[in-house]
Amino acid sequence: MxxxxxxxxxxxxxxxxxxxxxxxxxxxxxxxxxxxxxxxxxxxxxxxxxxxxxxxxxxxxxxxxxxxxxxxxxxxxxxxxxxxxxxxxxxxxxxxxxxxxxxxxxxxxxxxxxxxxxxxxxxxxxxxxxxxxxxxxxxxxxxxxxxxxxxxxxxxxxxxxxxxxxxxxxxxxxxxxxxxxxxxxxxxxxxxxxxxxxxxxxxxxxxxxxxxxxxxxxxxxxxxxxxxxxxxxxxxxxxxxxxxxxxxxxxxxxxRGAPIYCEIAGYATRANGFHMTGLKPDGREMAEAIRLSMDQARLNPEDIHYVNAHGSGTKQNDRHETAAVKASLGQHAYKTPMSSIKSMVGHSLGAIGSIEVAACALAVKHNVVPPTANLTTRDPECDLDYVPMIAREHRTDAALSVGSGFGGFQSAILVVDPEAVPA
Missing domain, CATH: 3.40.47.10 (Thiolase/Chalcone synthase)
Structure with a gap:
């Protein structure tokens, strides 16, 4: 079965x-x-x-x-x-x-x-x-x-x-x-x-x-x-x-003939056991959650078309997350659009993860990646494609959303277009 x-x-x-x-x-x-x-x-x-x-x-x-x-x-x-x-x-x-x-x-x-x-x-x-x-x-x-x-x-x-x-x-x-x-x-x-x-x-x-x-x-x-x-x-x-x-x-x-926005293809969570509010710079546990979610979805890094970042806007989180995406996606990380909608709707703590998944589901449906608002000055330590200021039309068959929480929680979830990503 x-x-x-x-x-x-x-x-x-x-x-x-x-x-x-x-x-x-x-x-x-x-x-x-x-x-x-x-x-x-x-x-x-x-x-x-x-x-x-x-x-x-x-x-x-x-x-x-x-x-x-x-x-x-x-x-x-x-x-x-x-x-x-x-x-x-x-x-x-x-x-x-x-x-x-x-x-x-x-x-x-x-x-x-x-x-x-x-x-x-x-x-x-x-x-x-x-x-x-x-x-x-x-x-x-x-x-x-x-x-x-x-x-x-x-x-x-x-x-x-x-x-x-x-x-x-x-x-x-x-x-x-x-x-x-x-x-x-x-x-x-x-x-x-x-x-x-x-x-x-x-x-x-x-x-x-x-x-x-x-x-x-x-x-x-x-x-x-x-x-x-x-x-x-x-x-x-x-x-x-x-x-x-x-x-x-x-x-x-x-x-029942219902339209499908997307499918939830992969999910994983890890904890870093490190610090209540601090993060290790290598992003190892988030990277592990991303890799496990891809394994469950049977996807490779090259299959990921968009990363919805936790992107809280703190110095350590943004660097930690950048390192995690690089560690899990390898060289493909540099080719993958990534953005933080917290720049527009703030950080609603326990709610934001689902709000960000909604953004991913709609990105898959419309093949449009939302931007990172207010991103005007380059940080050399954050060197990925964060889609600054303006939304981008982009084929999005698979979208990855990641979250990082106080206490060391690190989670990743993958949503996919069922027509483009067959079983």
Whole structure:
């Protein structure tokens, strides 16, 4: 019995500057940035005062008043992206076997905004060390339990199969999709609603990243504050967002006549066991994840047409990643377009991996590679083809997306055009 091929038949995206899949792709290919001065709170006392926020009205997008009241912002983003993905897939949820429908949601920092808001209330603005629980909302427990994110997606889709949250820091979005693909391959589920979400733009998160000096200080030019691979880069910019996918076997998709964006052909993850936030310059563990993902997909370096970089914009990450791509792709690395969409939508922590996979799926569909915005000054240590400023038409039969997370997590996932990359 052959292993099922895993098809992506629906995509939903909630991203800064691009609410919805098409708006997101239009923004990517236009090279527009959505980074701006933080508006969720007064950032004046912070080292970094810039983030990539999403402008959306949950009620106008179809969430009921009860859903808006109940759900943390991260859950709202996940549910809205899920609704778009399911509609895009053409699935009739009522016709599905609920016990064969699974949910996998990646997330790094849980319901940060809900927790911070409620702590402010129960502590009377931080003035009371012993908080008064009677002021807490009934949903407070949900904010403490990230599993509530998977539950909300399961409720929204009627899924009664395996439901899980994958939390591996900044690689959560890739890892959730890799895990979901395996559920299809092993026959545990027929349909998996999978992706990731995070809404971390809050004072506590900004303060944490300020403390380790990981964020950019280009506060006077927020639209160009994130500069991956640029010689003048100063760090990352926080973002928020969600991307959700409908995964099913390629056979199932063909049987119901569903268009296929791409197939998830390979996935691997490794950890470096080195440092909480630091990276070894050789990129060995990321290179190993890339090689293993290619082995699973039965692809050679020459088959890779695009690399969607982690590209956070920190000095060490960009050098580490450049070394990893060289080590895994060899000389072909110099011929392979590579870009970082974090330059446009920021770093949404656990969500960004899935958002980047959405960009890869659309790159495969349209044969267009999104650019690295704000890349104007060459860094001699970053000497690959990072597609500066302007999107590029380019045959993209196989796209590789990589992620690097605090704690040493290194993940890689490969999506391919099923017509161009046969079994």
């Amino acid at each position: 052959s292993t099922p091929r895993v098809a992506v038949t629906g995509i939903g995206v909630m991203a800064p500057g691009g609410v919805g899949r098409q708006a997101f792709w239009d923004m990517m290919t236009a090279g527009r940035t959505a980074t701006r001065r933080i508006t969720f709170f007064d950032p004046s006392d912070f080292r970094c005062q810039v983030a990539a926020e999403i402008d959306f009205d949950p009620a106008k997008m179809g969430l009921t008043p009860q859903e808006v009241r109940r759900m943390d912002r991260a859950a709202q983003l996940a549910v809205l992206a899920t609704r778009e993905a399911v509609q895009d897939s053409g699935l009739a949820l009522a016709d599905l076997n609920p016990t064969r429908t699974a949910v996998t949601v990646g997330n790094a920092v849980g319901c940060t905004m809900g927790l911070e808001t409620e702590y402010t209330v129960v502590s009377d603005g931080g003035r009371k060390w012993i908080v008064d629980h009677e002021y807490a909302v009934p949903e407070m427990y949900d904010y403490f339990a990230p599993s509530s994110l998977a539950r909300e997606v399961a409720w929204a889709t009627g899924a009664e199969g395996p439901a899980s949250v994958v939390s591996s820091g900044c690689t959560s979005g890739i890892d959730a999709l890799g895990y979901a693909a395996n559920l299809i391959r092993e026959g545990t589920a027929d349909i998996v609603i999978a992706g990731s979400t995070d809404a971390p733009i809050s004072p506590i998160t900004v303060a944490c990243f300020d403390a380790i000096r990981a964020t950019s200080t280009f506060n006077d030019t927020p639209e160009s504050a994130c500069r991956p691979f640029d010689g003048n880069r100063r760090g990352l910019i926080l973002g928020e967002g969600a991307a959700m996918f409908v995964l099913e076997s390629a056979e199932s998709a063909r049987r």
